[in-house]
Amino acid sequence: MEKLIINGGKALRGRVKISGAKNAVLPIIAAALLGQNVPSKLEEVPALDDVHTLSAVLEQLGVKAEFDADKNTLLVDSSQIASCEAPYDLVRKMRASFLIIGPLLARCGRAKISLPGGCAIGTRPIDLHLKGFEALGARIDIGHGYIEATAPEGLKGARIYLDFPSVGATENIMMAASMAEGTTIIENPAQEPEIIDLANYLNVMGARVRGAGTNVIKIEGVKSLTGKNYTIIPDRIEAGTYMVAAAMTKGDVYIENAISEHLKPVIAKLKEAGVTIEENIDGIRVVCDRRTKAVDIKTLPYPGFPTDMQAQFMALLTVSEGMGRVTETVFENRFMHVDELKRMGANIRIDGRTSMVEGVDRLHGCAVKATDLRAGAAMVLAGLVAEGETRVGYIHHIDRGYDNLVSKLVMLGADIRRADD
The missing domain is CATH 3.65.10.10 (Enolpyruvate transferase domain)
Structure with missing residues (x-):
């Protein structure tokens, strides 16, 4: 079965073009x-x-x-x-x-x-x-x-x-x-x-x-x-995922094609976390040179915070300073990534539809699985900052929603590859 192999610790830098939604x-x-x-x-x-x-x-x-x-x-x-x-x-x-x-x-x-x-x-x-x-x-x-x-x-x-x-x-x-x-x-x-x-x-x-x-x-x-x-319009969830990746890795990434109007809640929360966001007509630049601060998010139907960005933001919170709350109101059973993040050393406690995430100094690479599409994205993000090697299984979930994820991350400087078990 094919897996993603990630060696964390590299800041993402460069440009990435967002695919159709x-x-x-x-x-x-x-x-x-x-x-x-x-x-x-x-x-x-x-x-x-x-x-x-x-x-x-x-x-x-x-x-x-x-x-x-x-x-x-x-x-x-x-x-x-x-x-x-x-x-x-x-x-x-x-x-x-x-x-x-x-x-x-x-x-x-x-x-x-x-x-x-x-x-x-x-x-x-x-x-x-x-x-x-x-x-x-x-x-x-x-x-x-x-x-x-x-x-x-x-x-x-x-x-x-x-x-x-x-x-x-x-x-x-x-x-x-x-x-x-x-x-x-x-x-x-x-x-x-x-x-x-x-x-x-x-x-x-x-x-x-x-x-x-x-x-x-x-x-x-x-x-x-x-x-x-x-x-087709550009994919706002793909754009949001790369924005979080840039923030988590303390990187500097220009996201071509991203439409700011479609990403208002994501931009607002990243700014609240201490990330620098520069918006223009052709895309969004995300710059972060320090550890992010914990924020609270609550998923809601558009124009609220998107449920499809919840798992990625939880990955960000695992290495942020302080405690953040993640409340999921749109879908049931959308905390399946919590156990996988905890395997990497994350400090997360679930209370009903809310997860309390206490940031840790570092995550540790290990074998994890993509339990669904966005959970898979969260595992990749966690792997990008974890010490050592992270092996992400069940990546068919990720392939359902991310166009050329590995090649795009490699172009930004990530150490990631596909490999057969």
Whole structure:
């Protein structure tokens, strides 16, 4: 099994370019199913396992999806859709496969998708997706490990209130409603930049989506959409991860492509920790020449502190001066990285949804594992500052969300490599 081998203690210096956003490109690939007659050419598509998996799902539907790794482009030709059923062997790899239901309902009037193994509806609220589809007039059948949605008479516009601003539910409902008859109003939607990016792509294709990024989204349904060329926004979580890496290693890194507007809570907390941040139109420079100070963070839906940066900030707090509190309010079970950080010598105590992190003078390299995507990033960050060698296992999680992580860190001066066990 492949691992990352890290020898810590090197300050990161130089420039790193941020790739297209994982959380923007996946719904946009799904939305490409709506494009008729003309293919969509997506640019700044990151070379991620999740992108390859979703492209494979589209190919199973009879759609052409061709990725050019050299140019970071994905050509999606959905003029013909041969099947409306996504197979279990692909869907089990990635929850984002569920995003194809909305486009298939809108385009074909039917969608059938296998549930990922062990998926408990409601934990990460798939139920909100289903309520939205039902409000638009779809019939939902759940059984024998799959969900089938049908709308033989087409979807009808509706007013939909989301109990929680779920990103996936907002995206799925937006895509379904884009070709529904009449007007759809989504109240209390997610407001992330990735929602705005999806709305922009839909509008380029001919949709009429207004209010993305606010607390009410209005969608006027149209009869058809046409494939178009579109460039994906930079990944704010990747940018935030490199910002924390620069701070932890007492480095000086210019992060090309980073959009300050998308990173306000991360920037604010790093400044509070004593890090120097210089923002301009082309990117963000992060400079740190001393030990950071402990801060408190509390994850919230956008524009609050992102849950996808929680693990990385906890890694920062393990070597900061003083005690910081990390409160997770968005997802359950998102402290699995705590035990791995403690193996490296971190001083962390969990009390319900809050972790108290007392900074230590140094971490010690050892064998750890990436329990999920962002936990994996936290392990890499900890390894960059730990004494000795850190071996990070289960790195397939990291490959799902970080484009060329090892080569980018090496260019910044890190001692990191991939190796087979």
